[in-house]
Amino acid sequence: MDDQxxxxxxxxxxxxxxxxxxxxxxxxxxxxxxxxxxxxxxxGDGATLRGAHRDVTVVDHGxxxxxxxxxxxxxxxxxxxxxxxxxxxxxxxxNSYTFPEEARFGxxxxxAEIAGRYxxxxxxxGTTTVASYCTIHPTSVDAFFDAAQTRGMRALAGKxxxxxxxxDNLRDTAQSAYDDSRALLERWHGRGRLGYVITPRFSPTSxxxxxxxxxxLWAEHPECLMQTHISEQLDEIAWVRELYxxxxxxxxxxxxxxxxxxxxxxxxxxxxxxxxxDRLVEVGAALIHCPTSNTFxxxxxxxxxxxxxxxxxxxxxxxxGSSFSMLRTMAAAxxxxxxxxxxxxxxxxxxxxxxxxxxxxxxxxxxxxxxxxMEADLCILNLASTPAISQRHTRAxxxxxxxxxxxxxxxxxxxxQTYIAGRPLKPE
Ligand code: GUN
Ligand code: ZN
Numbered sequence: 001m002d003d004q005x006x007x008x009x010x011x012x013x014x015x016x017x018x019x020x021x022x023x024x025x026x027x028x029x030x031x032x033x034x035x036x037x038x039x040x041x042x043x044g045d046g047a048t049l050r051g052a053h054r055d056v057t058v059v060d061h062g063x064x065x066x067x068x069x070x071x072x073x074x075x076x077x078x079x080x081x082x083x084x085x086x087x088x089x090x091x092x093x094x095n096s097y098t099f100p101e102e103a104r105f106g107x108x109x110x111x112a113e114i115a116g117r118y119x120x121x122x123x124x125x126g127t128t129t130v131a132s133y134c135t136i137h138p139t140s141v142d143a144f145f146d147a148a149q150t151r152g153m154r155a156l157a158g159k160x161x162x163x164x165x166x167x168d169n170l171r172d173t174a175q176s177a178y179d180d181s182r183a184l185l186e187r188w189h190g191r192g193r194l195g196y197v198i199t200p201r202f203s204p205t206s207x208x209x210x211x212x213x214x215x216x217l218w219a220e221h222p223e224c225l226m227q228t229h230i231s232e233q234l235d236e237i238a239w240v241r242e243l244y245x246x247x248x249x250x251x252x253x254x255x256x257x258x259x260x261x262x263x264x265x266x267x268x269x270x271x272x273x274x275x276x277x278d279r280l281v282e283v284g285a286a287l288i289h290c291p292t293s294n295t296f297x298x299x300x301x302x303x304x305x306x307x308x309x310x311x312x313x314x315x316x317x318x319x320x321g322s323s324f325s326m327l328r329t330m331a332a333a334x335x336x337x338x339x340x341x342x343x344x345x346x347x348x349x350x351x352x353x354x355x356x357x358x359x360x361x362x363x364x365x366x367x368x369x370x371x372x373x374m375e376a377d378l379c380i381l382n383l384a385s386t387p388a389i390s391q392r393h394t395r396a397x398x399x400x401x402x403x404x405x406x407x408x409x410x411x412x413x414x415x416x417q418t419y420i421a422g423r424p425l426k427p428e
Contacts, residue, residue: 004035004422005053007046008061008380011399012068012370013355017347018307025347026370027399033066035376038152038421043370059424061380064416065403067350068368069128069377070326071357072315074227074267074288076133077118077144077157078102078111079319090233090297091204093320102160103169105135111143118318119147123425125325126379126415129358129367131156131227131265131315133199136172141184145194152192152420154367154375156225158199159184163210174209178217185221193375193421195225197265202229203240203253215258225263225361227288228254231276232268232299251276260285265360267317268293270300281310286360289352290317291332304337304344307352313360314352326353327410334408346404376422381406385414 010031017024032046034053042049050058078101085097105111122130134140134157141159148155161177162170172180181198189196198221200206200214218226231237231250244253251272254260262284269287272280280287289302289312297320306312315321316329323329330349337344358368367375381403384390389405396402406414418426 003041003053003056005049005056005058006033006035006061006066006378006419007031007050007058008064008066009399010043010066010370011350011403013347013351014369016307016356017345017351022347031066033370033376033378035419035422038376040370040372040374040376042372061416063383065381065383066370067126067379067381068354068370069379069418069420070126070353071313071361071363071368072122072127072130072326073265073313073357073360074290074315075130075318076320077115077130077318078105078133078135078140080114080118080121083319084322085319090236090299091239093297098319099167099170102135103167105140106137106169108139108143111137111140112147115143115147119151119153121324123151123418123420124412124415125327126381126418127324127326128377128379128418128420129154129156129361129363131197131225131361133160133201133227134158135160136162136170138180138184141188145188145191148194149192151425152423154193154363154377156195156197156361158197158227160199160201161210161214162201162205163207165205174207174213177210178213181214181217185217185224189221189224198224198226200228200259202236203250204236204243208244208257211253211257211259218261219258222261222263225265226259226261227265227267228259230254230266230269231271232294233297234271237271249273249276251279255279263362265313267315268299268302269306270294270302277306284310286311286313288313288315288360289333290315290321291336292323292329293317293321294336295332296320296322301336301340303340304333304342307356311356311360312352313357315357325411327407327414329353331408346400346407349407350403376419378419380416380418381410381414382416383414385410389414
């Protein structure tokens, strides 16, 4: 592909603004990003770059805001078609809506249809990387990775493992979970931009034998991430206590089976005990905050101050989450933190949806920031995408005031374009 110079204002962060303050922000009002072979080859003042690179294709987004593409660190692509199902708490919601839908993914055609639909939806929303749960069916993993590969996306996913407390047609075994996960890992991990994630759904749907088997697989493949859920709802925690009477706490059910480590992604993590926090910090694990899900299913309020001492990514948790949009997710993160008495700065919200999620996924050296050598996954925001946002935007005197109305009120109409490795991919 020819070199491309993408012009607009840009905003990126050198690191976590929560720790580094606004000095971590890089905002250029008339900026440019030079893309070569899918990576950022230069970034800086737009006119200067234009003068230095006269023979490149220029795409001028005017005062559109160039951001790193959004990174959604916890999703369930198979829940696309049942998102926003009314009512019920976590366990009933899983049984009533989620499991019947996930059972359909044994059909490879259906899995392919939903994988494509899901990725088109997220790209429309400015998201360039997701870490997805699939279903217990290996075909669902193949469908997801095929669809991501077709679009050139950096994507992470794994076969969801469950060998109890799920319907017959959605149960594997300890052995088949190990065998199937291993075969998928060997097929997909490190192929192009794809990465395999070992995926026990959560302790209630795995026997200790299955957790153990997946712990063994992780020990054999420590280069892979491991994703699971923890402490989302109080009923769920009480259930884990019944199912694992010997465990000190919820985290212990993972810890004693080899499923606690720096490459672990622990979704929700709302009602953690002090010991659990200490251990997660000690091993360097990452938490994934899913705010629209936590309000939608009525789970509770995540404590964002945990980000002072550990990596925290941001995620939609589609379809427990009620949106495909990381803008909507940032808004919900803001609202959840407000209910706990903390007002998150727009800089932190954008960081969590980009570099923060990238670091949670151990991809911070490849995606999530605008810098030379990084992969050219970008989204372009129109900061005046609706009449309501536009009239608010006209009063802005700083970039933070300019972007915050779009964070709070924006949706896919605010996404002018999404570039995957330099390729514009927003569906018409
Ligand atoms: N816990 C276990 N599985 C799920 C799921 O699919 N969604 C949510 N929100 N929580 C879970
Ligand atoms: Zn989830």
